[in-house]
Amino acid sequence: MMNFDTPIARNGTGSLKWDRRSDLDPFWVADMDFTSPPEVIDAIHRRVDHGVFGYAVPHSSLVETLQGYLQERIGYACPEEEIIHLGGLVPALSLAARAFGKTGEKVLTCTPIYPPFLGIHHDASMDLISVNHIKINEQWTFDWQALEDKVTPDTKIFLLSNPQNPMGRVFKDEEITQLASFCEKHDLILLSDEIHCDLILDEKRTPHFSALNLPESLRDRTITLLAPSKTYNIAGLGYAFAIIPNDSIRRRFTAVRGHTLPEINCIAYYAAEAAYKHGEPWRQDLLTYLRENRDLLTSTIRQKVPDANVPDIEATYLAWVDCRSLQVRDPVQAAEDSGLFLSDGKFFGEDRCVRINFGTQTKRLKLALSKFCDAMGL
Numbered sequence: 001m002m003n004f005d006t007p008i009a010r011n012g013t014g015s016l017k018w019d020r021r022s023d024l025d026p027f028w029v030a031d032m033d034f035t036s037p038p039e040v041i042d043a044i045h046r047r048v049d050h051g052v053f054g055y056a057v058p059h060s061s062l063v064e065t066l067q068g069y070l071q072e073r074i075g076y077a078c079p080e081e082e083i084i085h086l087g088g089l090v091p092a093l094s095l096a097a098r099a100f101g102k103t104g105e106k107v108l109t110c111t112p113i114y115p116p117f118l119g120i121h122h123d124a125s126m127d128l129i130s131v132n133h134i135k136i137n138e139q140w141t142f143d144w145q146a147l148e149d150k151v152t153p154d155t156k157i158f159l160l161s162n163p164q165n166p167m168g169r170v171f172k173d174e175e176i177t178q179l180a181s182f183c184e185k186h187d188l189i190l191l192s193d194e195i196h197c198d199l200i201l202d203e204k205r206t207p208h209f210s211a212l213n214l215p216e217s218l219r220d221r222t223i224t225l226l227a228p229s230k231t232y233n234i235a236g237l238g239y240a241f242a243i244i245p246n247d248s249i250r251r252r253f254t255a256v257r258g259h260t261l262p263e264i265n266c267i268a269y270y271a272a273e274a275a276y277k278h279g280e281p282w283r284q285d286l287l288t289y290l291r292e293n294r295d296l297l298t299s300t301i302r303q304k305v306p307d308a309n310v311p312d313i314e315a316t317y318l319a320w321v322d323c324r325s326l327q328v329r330d331p332v333q334a335a336e337d338s339g340l341f342l343s344d345g346k347f348f349g350e351d352r353c354v355r356i357n358f359g360t361q362t363k364r365l366k367l368a369l370s371k372f373c374d375a376m377g378l
């Protein structure tokens with residue numbers, strides 16, 4: 001079992017999470033306070049020791065590794081030409097807006113949602129339509145009626161986060177199929193951001209259903225976005241990839257890149273390969289650790305602040321806490337007053353909610369939870 005319990009000092013390492021507000025204890029942006037798998041670190045060392053860092057291409061064993069990953073984990077036999085290598089997923093969201101939308105046309109998504117989903121339409125001078133998720137049988141899902149009511153003839157793209165950030169839902173095959181059928185009916189590109197799909201906390205109970213698992217006729221309008229960055233904690237290296245099965249969609253997507261994207265960093269390619277090739281035992285240990293942190297967080301908040309609403313977290317190391325039924329008016333400020341730096345729900349499209357990152361040492365989480373519950377009980 002890997003040891004995730006040892007605290008690692010991250011202040012002063014140029015860390016967005018730790019250095020943005022060094023006066024506060026950070027539980028916000030989605031990276032974890034753990035070192036990456038030793039095999040990833042070794043692969044980076046080997047590439048660095050070579051000493052020459054010229055322009056890179058995705059080397060053949062990386063491509064084979066990605067194809068192996070797609071086959072084994074997602075059950076998709078991916079031809080090499082369908083893979084588009086990227087320096088990050090957020091640029092891919094922006095590319096899609098520019099490729100498939102024009103001024104005044106619409107991007108559709110459901111809230112609460114990872115903040116860039118609510119901003120990328122600006123890159124194409126498009127407009128945003130957002131529809132709240134609804135709770136049915138204690139589970140957050142799509143509001144099909146509201147989606148039908150709000151979609152317009154000039155809506156071009158649906159942005160999906162699956163597993164869902166920030167609510168930690170793993171959408172079922174029926175939900176994804178219904179969503180893809182909705183996209184077909186309204187002629188939308190389905191952009192499926194699956195960056196968190198290897199962070200499903202109980203894969204037997206809530207298996208991942210990728211857009212790549214859709215029947216071919218529906219899959220043909222999808223762009224699936226994947227990356228090793230969240231799972232193996234290498235977001236700072238910048239590597240992600242898109243799978244685009246349809247030739248003409250793929251051509252439009254790559255055409256808008258123009259000269260806007262930098263070359264992908266030569267070290268990131270090797271880290272990605274090592275993560276997918278050798279990271280599985282580490283990932284299993286990580287999931288065990290995260291499950292315990294998730295259970296600690298949900299049971300503590302539900303017990304101490306019963307009016308706060310924490311959904312069942314099926315995936316990610318992020319907890320969405322809805323504080324709207326509490327007395328506390330500004331939960332983010334109240335948390336800051338007690339020394340904690342959390343993500344503010346308003347950037348996800350929902351005021352008076354917070355997101356807590358529990359990808360950290362249990363001891364540190366425990367202390368933070370105690371402060372958080374005290375602050376929310378004010």
Ligand SMILES: Cc1ncc(COP(=O)(O)O)c(C=O)c1O
Nearest residue numbers: 030088089090114161165195240
């Ligand atoms: C749903 C989702 N997409 C994309 C990203 C970021 O991707 P990248 O760092 O590759 O741009 C995140 C990071 O938290 C995320 O949660």
